[in-house]
Amino acid sequence: MAVASESEGLDYGFWVDWSSRHTSRGRDYLDGSGAFSQGIYVGVGHFGFELDRSGAMEDGTKELNFDLYYFREFDRFSFHGASEYSDWTSTDFQVGGSSLSFGGTYFDLPAGLWVAGDVEYSIDRNGFFSEVSLGADIEPYDWLTLTPSLSVGFNNGYLENGHDGLNHAVANLSADFMLSDHFKVTASAAYNWAITRESDFVRYSNDAILRDFFWTGLSVSVWRDRERRSERSASLQERCEVTFGTSAWATALSGAISIGDDSPGAVQEIDDAYNQVHTGLSIEVSRGRWSLLVDGSYASFGAEVEPLLSIFAPTPVDVQLASVDLAAGYRVIDSDSASVDVLAGLRYNHLKTEYEFGSPESSELNWIDPSIGVRARMKLRENLEFSTRAEFGGFEVGSDQYWQIDIGLGYQLTDHLSVELRYQHLELDYTQHDNDVNFTFKGPKIGASYRF
Numbered sequence: 215m216a217v218a219s220e221s222e223g224l225d226y227g228f229w230v231d232w233s234s235r236h237t238s239r240g241r242d243y244l245d246g247s248g249a250f251s252q253g254i255y256v257g258v259g260h261f262g263f264e265l266d267r268s269g270a271m272e273d274g275t276k277e278l279n280f281d282l283y284y285f286r287e288f289d290r291f292s293f294h295g296a297s298e299y300s301d302w303t304s305t306d307f308q309v310g311g312s313s314l315s316f317g318g319t320y321f322d323l324p325a326g327l328w329v330a331g332d333v334e335y336s337i338d339r340n341g342f343f344s345e346v347s348l349g350a351d352i353e354p355y356d357w358l359t360l361t362p363s364l365s366v367g368f369n370n371g372y373l374e375n376g377h378d379g380l381n382h383a384v385a386n387l388s389a390d391f392m393l394s395d396h397f398k399v400t401a402s403a404a405y406n407w408a409i410t411r412e413s414d415f416v417r418y419s420n421d422a423i424l425r426d427f428f429w430t431g432l433s434v435s436v437w438r439d440r441e442r443r444s445e446r447s448a449s450l451q452e453r454c455e456v457t458f459g460t461s462a463w464a465t466a467l468s469g470a471i472s473i474g475d476d477s478p479g480a481v482q483e484i485d486d487a488y489n490q491v492h493t494g495l496s497i498e499v500s501r502g503r504w505s506l507l508v509d510g511s512y513a514s515f516g517a518e519v520e521p522l523l524s525i526f527a528p529t530p531v532d533v534q535l536a537s538v539d540l541a542a543g544y545r546v547i548d549s550d551s552a553s554v555d556v557l558a559g560l561r562y563n564h565l566k567t568e569y570e571f572g573s574p575e576s577s578e579l580n581w582i583d584p585s586i587g588v589r590a591r592m593k594l595r596e597n598l599e600f601s602t603r604a605e606f607g608g609f610e611v612g613s614d615q616y617w618q619i620d621i622g623l624g625y626q627l628t629d630h631l632s633v634e635l636r637y638q639h640l641e642l643d644y645t646q647h648d649n650d651v652n653f654t655f656k657g658p659k660i661g662a663s664y665r666f
Contacts, residue, residue: 225257229435239343240367240382240406241423260286277302290322311338325503325544326350334372341371352506354454354499359390360506362542376420380409385560387540400433405560405582407611428582454501461661463492463638469653473567473577490515503545505555510538529569536564543589557587561607565651579649581612597626616642634661
């Protein structure tokens with residue numbers, strides 16, 4: 215919601231949104247179909263009303279929402295209450311009707327974190343849906359605010375054809391770009407995990423659309439701040455640093471890959487030889503004790519599938535591997551000679567195999583893994599630094615498990631430019647349905663980074 219601030223007694227805001235999926239309460243209602251929405255907010259003092267509508271791009275489903283709001287903000291806490299009415303044109307599901315909601319946000323947690331809670335009561339279904347969120351607002355520039363957050367939802371009769379109890383979890387990252395005092399563009403990406411999804415779809419038919427899925431969004435809004443954001447964390451006043459890096463990773467790859475039940479052979483054996491090269495790109499934005507890290511890598515190499523009978527030749531296979539790691543870090547130890555950061559994030563994995571039969575046939579596999587980790591640095595000499603980074607993830611959400619560690623030395627050539635020599639080891643085990651991926655990467659890595 216884009217809310218406006220008092221201007222001669224009147225608050226206002228309006229916006230246009232696009233989302234790659236149409237979601238609500240952890241459910242993918244349109245099965246991947248995108249949707250546009252438009253809305254307007256008008257208020258005076260602590261009271262206001264909001265009207266918004268949305269429409270699916272493919273199947274014509276439409277939604278109309280009308281809300282009456284009460285909002286109050288204190289030094290460390292904000293509160294809101296609302297009377298809401300929603301109308302869906304589709305008869306395949308019911309999440310609308312009349313409802314009452316209230317919630318609050320507390321801003322003064324350690325490390326600049328905030329926590330929020332919301333409860334919505336459906337008058338029509340006599341049930342509740344509640345959500346708890348934990349996040350942080352990171353402002354590397356006056357015109358940019360990054361907000362990573364993690365939310366958990368609970369159902370108690372609100373979704374009458376869905377199971378009660380823990381419902382879903384969402385990891386979200388949004389970026390607000392203030393193009394002027396009253397004009398903002400917001401980009402977001404999120405991943406939804408279904409929790410205790412019931413398999414009895416006769417009794418819990420609404421759980422059929424409670425799934426694991428990834429979606430993105432883009433919003434353009436015209437607004438005025440309800441209040442200029444208060445200084446909720448001393449870190450927001452500290453200097454921001456941005457570091458760009460690139461690397462080449464010479465790897466030995468051992469393991470096996472099988473995608474789908476129609477793979478030509480049980481697995482594709484991959485030789486253990488240092489003849490694959492990963493190319494990588496990294497971006498880190500840090501301010502105070504907070505940091506946001508993005509790492510991407512890509513590799514392409516040849517392999518083969520052993521034939522069922524020795525009289526036949528092996529089937530050549532082209533394998534492409536790509537990954538993107540997104541992590542938020544918080545520095546728990548910070549001194550001139552050493553530092554330690556704790557990390558939490560997500561890893562997106564893409565795997566494609568192309569078999570060279572008479573005509574090429576390809577299979578793809580995509581999944582996302584949550585991860586936790588630690589990063590440490592220690593200065594050895596004035597321009598020489600030792601560092602290490604270790605992460606563990608998967609937790610059977612995507613992969614059964616994966617872990618990686620890298621250690622290395624970095625040398626500062628100038629105030630802004632440095633080079634690194636490292637060794638990295640990664641192991642991944644993914645087994646779901648007819649897909650079986652199990653491999654190990656290891657090898658030396660060289661890179662350069664520029665900080666400003």
